[in-house]
Amino acid sequence: MSDDDGRGDDGRGSGVRTALVIGGGVAGPVTALALRRAGITATVHEAYPTAADGVGAWLGLAPNGQAALATVGADAAVRAIGEPVPGMVMADGAGHHHARFGGFPELPATLTLPRDRLYRALTDRAGAEGIRFAYGKRLVAAEETPDGVTAHFADHTSATADILIGADGIRSTVRTVIDPQAPAPEYGGVLSFGGYADVGSDAGVEPGTMYFAFGRAFMGYWQGADGRLIWFAGLPTDTPPSPSDLARVPAAEWLSRLRDLYAGHVPGERLLRHTGPDDLMVVGRMERMPSVPRWYRGRMVLVGDSVHAPSSSSGQGASLAVESAVELARCLRDLPTHGEAFAAYEALRRPRVEAIGHTAAAVNEVKAGKRDAAAPSFAGPEDMLRPLHFHRIDWEEKVRAGRG
Template identity: 90%
Template sequence: MSDDGRGSGVRTALVIGGGVAGPVTALALRKAGITATVYEAYPTAADGVGAWLGLAPNGQAALATVGADAVVRAAGHPVPGMVMADGAGHRLTGFGGFPELPATLTLPRERLFRALTDRAVAEGVRFAYGKRLVAAEETSDGVTAHFADETSATADILIGADGIRSTVRTVIDPRSPAPEYGGVLSFGGYAAVGSEAGVEPGTMYFAFGQVFMGYWQGADGRIIWFAGLPTDAPPSPADMVRVPAAEWLSRLRDLYAGHVPGERLLRHTGPDDLMVVGRMERMPSVPRWYRGRMVLVGDSVHAPSSSSGQGASLAIESAVELARCLRDLPTPGEAFAAYEALRRPRVEAIGRNAAAVNKVKAGKADAPGPAFPTPEEMFRPLHFHRIDWEEKVTAG
């Protein structure tokens, strides 16, 4: 079927949330002939929000479908290789990436937001800021979103791309599950250690043990690291912000004493270079992905936690698949059902694997051993996944 939006009869869409999934969903819908407006709760584009992330080859391939791969590559730093080690500095295994695929990109989340938003705006997508959703109501032929500023908007469908604390998720199903805490408080930072860290450019390191740390060399030569502070009783986000960065850094240094190279990296990280990311969370299985003319996409329905390395990539894939289904199937309900059937098995399997890694990081399970899958075995089904935009979606 041509990209004219006639499949489901949908002509217009409200996309709630302007993070990663929102702009990509709007771009994919536009390619399918559907006009989408993105409604974002923040008063401006969310610059400065979030820490670093990785965008895997499968996510980049999905971005290519909507013409946004080049702008994101320009914003990111390629890191093709990886090494797994223990906390004493002993190498366990390594992986140079798949030669036929592009390298995983690392970039600050805000830079990805900006690149995707700019691309969507350039393609004619409209963004409305300061629009915090408080309610939504359906009619037989549309859905109306109501915002905290007492304005409203109506379209044929409403798509919740509003993150792990999604309002749309609770509108669709008030009994939907809340995010699941993974037992770890997440932190990141920058360490100016030069060659002392023994880091090969273009390689990401994962050091397991009593505690976990990941790290790689950034484009400016500094080491970018991410680490966790296990705790069974996590403070609230507001309480975390109230703790001075120097205090968090002191606690991390105590925890990582003797860790290779965590002790050294933390010693060369100052309070101003610390990122307090917050609680490591994931979405458990969400029973209802859609209801009537409303549907969920991205972290609102399948946030796998940062341990997966796939959060952004899965959100981008889902945005493209949702648009394909709306393009090809006769009603929104059939399109949403096909979309869920295409996506649920993949995203939930990845989420379960990430939950297992979270247990290791929280000290609730053993670190990877000889029976652990090789990196090639782990990454092949993730990185080689492709969506054929030209293939027609069929119901059932």
């Protein structure tokens, strides 16, 4: 099979040769890279005027996500900047450890890294492959013709290609263009925060291990390369402030509220005591996408968080976005029309991403104090992670209509 002719073994292909990718986050550049390997030329259109430097908190890229990145040649660039964290400890707020997992020895470790560094690495890799990025292109409308689709942007410019791919995140404009009745993100009952705690030489953690402490309040943490502890936590609230109201609250006030909530929590009280206002990250509302009825319409299709954001509780958001980008490219490479390709792509991806999303929603209920943290679903990290981390996409395998 050729990597650059855009067609399957029987020489059909979808006839798609050009694509507009809307959104330059994680899914955008990976989708463009995967399409390039399938013989499709893509341009990434990003709403913001520059790349997302300095935007976002830390995230994890699991072994399955790294494997999908290897398909498009971007794994080495991400390994160069990520910090490996193979281990996991499940604990409670009193400091008791209930389950321990050292990682799968046959797989690479999960990588942790700031979201903006992942953006930059993927964008640089795509640029090195000749993929063009257009910034300041906020989508406002799209219209189809028999031969293509035209995107109209807020700066009064437009662009046309064979297909349009919405990689524009959890508040996707493309999702509402495809279906004006599409659901909005679902709030998980928790405001998310992160930070850095300089606790000195006696951190009390094992390097390369991430700790999850459930209970009256939840906190996760691990030791960064500089020796500080990196933590993430939630502040349960049924009525979250709007993004603008959230931004108006001083960091010191949020830190005070978190310290009150985590008083007596092991290790939350200690970590927050050693975190200053300048080291606090106000991430915002923890959200996920509920089941999206329509993944595509005509020449438009969704990928990544625009269609299946599982919330940060899954540890799989970025990895699932990368997987979907690769699967979409495979389907467009092998099936005779873009409509059949989109249908096969949805059939391949929907069961997996929705199962992961449902599990993350249950974790969100624990973090919001609405479910017992001792539920059996949190007891076996190895059994829970195996179907996630061992998932692989065989790029060379031909996709057939209705299945991979």
